[in-house]
Amino acid sequence: MFIKITSVAALPDYILLIGFASGEYKQFDLKPLIVKYPPFQSLTRVEGLYRQVKIDVGGYGLAWNDDLDLSADGLYEHGIPCSPPNDIDSLRQKILEELVRARKSVGLSQKQLEILSGIPQTCIARTEKGVTDPQLTTLLKLLEPLGLTLCITDI
DSSP states (O other), X not given: OOOOEEEEEEEGGGEEEEEETTSOEEEEEOHHHHHHOHHHHHHHHSTTSGGGOEEOGGGSEEESSSSOEEEHHXXXXXXXXXXXXXXXXXXXXXXXXXXXXXXXXXXXXXXXXXXXXXXXXXXXXXXXXXXXXXXHHHHHHHHGGGTOOOOOOOO
């Protein structure tokens, strides 16, 4: 089976919430790795490191830095299945649809948005199709030339 990660969230108590390309979500508890492997102890010792988890290029694993990474296969195999949080897929889709709508309403092509945002056109295309989840900084760079910002509100 081909395992690919599409999203990750660093939850409290060193538990990762991981979304996979198959549409499945799993929780992965890092505490056993922190106890067993000294390099993972830096997740508790280095301020803010745990929350800096990122998806490796291609979605084949997670990484924090050059010393800390985990494979998508291992995360999938040892993760505990769970439901998507608060219908995250629906919220994600709404954001991507709004991004495309805004780009088109301003009359920009993906190539023009690349020039204005500094984000490669191929990345814009994959984001708009929902193939990849953009990092927050990428999303902010795409929204700025469109005259948009993100706003966090209570539901």
